Amino acid sequence: MNIQDIVNTILETSDSGRVIRVLDKAAPIALSFIGLGNQATTWPPKIEALGVMVTNKCGAKCEHCFNNSSPDGTNVLGVGDIEILVKHLLNNDNPLKVVGLSGGEPFLYEQLPLLVKTLKKYGVLVTITSGGTAITESKLKAVAQQGLDGLVISFDHFHTPFVNRRRLINLFETAVSLNIRTKVSYGIGPGVESDLRKLNSELPSEVELEIHPIDKIGRGVDLQDYQLDESHSIGKECSNCSSEFSSMALNCDGAIYPCCSIGGFTEGLKLSHIDEIKNGASIVDSYKNKGHLENLHGTGVNFLVGSVEPYRKCDVCYRAMNSEKLQ
Numbered sequence: 001m002n003i004q005d006i007v008n009t010i011l012e013t014s015d016s017g018r019v020i021r022v023l024d025k026a027a028p029i030a031l032s033f034i035g036l037g038n039q040a041t042t043w044p045p046k047i048e049a050l051g052v053m054v055t056n057k058c059g060a061k062c063e064h065c066f067n068n069s070s071p072d073g074t075n076v077l078g079v080g081d082i083e084i085l086v087k088h089l090l091n092n093d094n095p096l097k098v099v100g101l102s103g104g105e106p107f108l109y110e111q112l113p114l115l116v117k118t119l120k121k122y123g124v125l126v127t128i129t130s131g132g133t134a135i136t137e138s139k140l141k142a143v144a145q146q147g148l149d150g151l152v153i154s155f156d157h158f159h160t161p162f163v164n165r166r167r168l169i170n171l172f173e174t175a176v177s178l179n180i181r182t183k184v185s186y187g188i189g190p191g192v193e194s195d196l197r198k199l200n201s202e203l204p205s206e207v208e209l210e211i212h213p214i215d216k217i218g219r220g221v222d223l224q225d226y227q228l229d230e231s232h233s234i235g236k237e238c239s240n241c242s243s244e245f246s247s248m249a250l251n252c253d254g255a256i257y258p259c260c261s262i263g264g265f266t267e268g269l270k271l272s273h274i275d276e277i278k279n280g281a282s283i284v285d286s287y288k289n290k291g292h293l294e295n296l297h298g299t300g301v302n303f304l305v306g307s308v309e310p311y312r313k314c315d316v317c318y319r320a321m322n323s324e325k326l327q
């Protein structure tokens with residue numbers, strides 16, 4: 001049974017009314033809050049969503065973590081640096097609509113309420129994606145008070161060893177009571193069918209569920225294949241990266257990458273650095289100086305390696321573009 005069939009069965013046998021989506025890749029989650037990310041962009045691209053990895057410190061050390069976060073992470077971005085990039089994008093005709101904060105664990109970032117408040121001044125939607133290890137009711141209320149628009153909690157086979165399940169379910173209920181639009185990001189792993197049924201019975205019905213394959217990137221590079229769902233590849237071709245390039249990612253070390261965070265933090269994809277922007281450099285010029293990014297934008301990874309299955313394109317890109325992985 002493929003994942004869509006499992007979801008259909010769950011929906012038929014439950015009256016939760018929950019919104020459940022099956023994605024063909026771990027799409028930039030911030031984009032899904034506003035339904036962007038499917039339109040092709042021009043070159044150089046116009047940026048509609050900025051993903052910000054505020055820290056690589058995390059209470060968990062998931063085996064699949066694409067950005068290698070862990071309790072040992074020490075990188076932390078300054079609120080002022082994030083604000084400078086937001087202003088740069090808005091001052092250069094980018095229709096920025098959403099900023100997605102992630103990590104590591106964003107709820108370990110002490111200035112999270114101040115950051116949400118600062119970003120809301122610019123009229124953008126602000127979302128937080130968390131692994132759940134450091135959320136508390138008081139932290140949730142603090143960011144809600146500053147106008148947080150969306151909360152995503154990764155809650156699946158890979159994350160549950162690091163969290164108290166009952167405590168996290170209670171926090172979902174708190175988020176719903178605070179009127180925060182809340183989603184679970186669920187990466188497909190072993191035991192997916194029984195796990196999804198359990199989650200569906202536990203979560204408040206207002207919590208949306210987004211199910212996606214796991215990319216073999218970062219610490220997950222050696223994972224075995226969990227994407228056993230043939231529906232992911234039927235009738236689809238590996239697309240170019242034009243729509244993904246409507247996003248941009250700011251890493252916790254100040255490096256700037258295209259295509260939000262999925263497959264980013266890959267040496268060969270590096271676009272610029274926050275220090276360059278502070279010194280007067282232009283993001284538009286950075287795009288123009290990177291011919292291989294223009295090729296990815298226009299043709300996708302096929303220009304590097306030939307035919308690729310659609311949900312594998314970022315895996316392939318990671319190996320092709322990461323200098324440490326080049327053979």
Ligand code: SF4
Nearest residue numbers: 058062065069104131
């Ligand atoms: S919770 Fe997220 S950021 Fe933290 S180790 Fe797991 S996948 Fe990485």
Ligand code: SF4
Nearest residue numbers: 241244259263314317
């Ligand atoms: S294939 Fe590479 S450039 Fe394209 S979206 Fe994935 S990581 Fe980004």
